[in-house]
Each structure stands twice: as C-alpha cells, then as structure tokens.
Amino acid sequence: MDVEDWYHIPSVCSSPFSEYRDVDEFFENWDSRYDYLSEPTQRVLDLLERFDVKATFFVVADIVENYPGLVESIAEKGHEIACHGLHHQCKIDPKTKEPLITPEQFEKQTLKAKKILEKASGQEVKGYRAPNALIGGWMLDCLENIGFEYDSSVCVNSLYNKTDSSLEGVSTTPYYPAKGSLEKGKPRDILEHPWAYYDFAGFKVPTSGGPMLRFLGARMMLKGLKQSLKRGNTVFYFHPIDIAYEKFPQIGKGRPMYWAIKGNMVEKRIEYILKELKSTHIDCLG
Numbered sequence: 526m527d528v529e530d531w532y533h534i535p536s537v538c539s540s541p542f543s544e545y546r547d548v549d550e551f552f553e554n555w556d557s558r559y560d561y562l563s564e565p566t567q568r569v570l571d572l573l574e575r576f577d578v579k580a581t582f583f584v585v586a587d588i589v590e591n592y593p594g595l596v597e598s599i600a601e602k603g604h605e606i607a608c609h610g611l612h613h614q615c616k617i618d619p620k621t622k623e624p625l626i627t628p629e630q631f632e633k634q635t636l637k638a639k640k641i642l643e644k645a646s647g648q649e650v651k652g653y654r655a656p657n658a659l660i661g662g663w664m665l666d667c668l669e670n671i672g673f674e675y676d677s678s679v680c681v682n683s684l685y686n687k688t689d690s691s692l693e694g695v696s697t698t699p700y701y702p703a704k705g706s707l708e709k710g711k712p713r714d715i716l717e718h719p720w721a722y723y724d725f726a727g728f729k730v731p732t733s734g735g736p737m738l739r740f741l742g743a744r745m746m747l748k749g750l751k752q753s754l755k756r757g758n759t760v761f762y763f764h765p766i767d768i769a770y771e772k773f774p775q776i777g778k779g780r781p782m783y784w785a786i787k788g789n790m791v792e793k794r795i796e797y798i799l800k801e802l803k804s805t806h807i808d809c810l811g
C-alpha cells in the first residue's frame with residue numbers, strides 16, 4: 526500500500542510542474558478540509574482483515590503529523606510500516622530524468638522520514654518506495670548507506686520507463702542491484718523488490734496494480750500476477766485513496782485518472798484479485 530493523500534501527487538505538490546512548491550507551502554495556503562485519506566485507509570484495513578492478508582504500508586512521513594493516530598492504527602493491525610519519502614517529493618525530474626536533489630540531501634531527508642515512521646509505529650523501518658516510482662541507482666546506494674534493507678520501486682515494462690537506468694535482465698522477482706545502477710549485481714545489503722508484469726511474447730504489460738488497475742482492469746492484473754508469481758515473489762500494490770468514494774479538490778494541472786473514476790469500482794477489482802489469489806495455488810519457482 527502506498528499511503529498518501531490527494532495533495533501529495535505531482536500535479537499538486539513537490540514536482541517541477543506542481544501547483545504548490547511543497548507540502549509545507551500547501552499547508553500554509555490551504556484552509557479547507559484536506560483529509561481524504563483516513564476513511565479509505567480504514568476500509569483497506571478492513572479489507573485486508575477480511576482476507577487475512579498482511580501488507581507493507583509505504584507511508585509518506587508527514588502523514589504522522591497531519592493524521593494523528595493513522596500510522597499507529599495500521600501498525601497495531603500487524604502490518605509492516607515502510608517509507609514513501611518525507612513529503613512525497615520527486616527526487617528525479619519525470620521529464621529530463623535528472624536528479625532534483627543531491628545524494629546528501631536525499632539521505633538526510635529520508636533518514637528523517639525513517640525516524641518519524643519508526644517512532645510512530647514502534648517498528649524498525651526497513652523498506653522504501655520512491656514517490657511516483659522515480660528511482661535511480663544512486664538512490665539505492667543512499668538507502669543502503671542509511672540502513673534500509675530493501676527498496677520496491679522498479680517496474681520493468683514496455684509501456685513507460687520512469688528511469689533512465691538500464692533494467693536489462695531485471696524481471697519481477699527480488700534481486701541485488703549493482704552499485705550506482707538498477708541492473709542486477711552482486712549480493713549486498715540492499716535488495717530490490719520489482720513489480721509484477723505480464724509478458725506477452727516479449728511485450729511486458731505492467732500488472733502490479735496502482736493506476737493500471739483502472740486502465741487495464743482486474744483480469745489483466747490477475748493474469749500478470751499469476752504469471753509473475755510463477756517466477757517468484759512479486760509486488761501488487763494500490764493506494765488507499767484509489768478506493769476513496771469522494772471527489773478530491775479540483776486543483777493542479779494534469780490530474781491523474783483517479784479523479785474521474787469511482788473508488789467503489791476499484792475496490793471491487795481489488796476484492797476480486799484477492800479472492801482469486803486466495804483460492805489459487807501457485808507453485809513459486811523463485
């Protein structure tokens with residue numbers, strides 16, 4: 526699960542084209558209701574309980590301050606708390622693929638986020654997911670330096686590429702990345718958990734969930750998840766706000782599809798996938 530609210534997305538905050546420079550500027554200027562996250566997060570917890578599933582929640586660290594008790598309630602249910610950045614800021618420019626911050630700044634911010642989440646959850650935070658999946662090899666080196674044990678941001682597919690790094694040889698199963706790279710390397714202290722895809726004669730369709738759950742539907746996701754699980758462990762994810770029933774405030778350019786499609790449909794798709802996976806026996810080879 527990626528736990529962020531509507532204003533964390535790049536069209537509203539913390540990207541080169543956002544309405545507000547960052548989340549701090551957003552809160553300085555926004556005096557209406559902002560919490561569209563707590564209610565769907567509670568439904569995610571209920572859903573997981575119903576299917577007896579434990580998940581990893583990659584949480585934006587400023588959620589701890591702005592949604593008192595939310596991270597604590599996720600941790601109390603026995604789920605893992607991981608890090609989704611301090612303020613969901615893009616670390617790499619989505620267009621030029623150039624870094625937007627230095628490795629030193631990234632380490633400082635991310636260590637701060639790790640400590641905030643550890644204090645709230647009472648757990649050691651071991652995992653990281655890059656905001657907007659904008660990841661580079663240099664970021665993995667930084668994460669290793671500050672004590673993270675794994676990252677889960679790499680998505681190999683034939684439709685889009687969020688990085689300018691080569692993903693040659695990477696598939697849907699966990700691997701050790703080479704230093705300064707996203708390609709496979711020798712064993713080290715950080716592991717990468719890449720996302721699921723469906724390989725159709727060499728054409729790779731992303732089926733890890735998230736926005737693709739809206740665009741491609743549940744059957745395609747399930748097909749890709751089952752195929753990926755045959756290769757070994759893989760990743761399926763969504764955001765609690767993907768299943769929000771309410772419309773978010775209409776600000777920011779280039780808003781994503783979840784502004785337009787109803788959360789109850791996405792919720793049904795997730796239920797279908799969980800139900801099908803629960804009733805299928807998959808022999809993992811990895």
Ligand SMILES: [Zn+2]
Nearest residue numbers: 527529656657
């Ligand atoms: Zn995110």
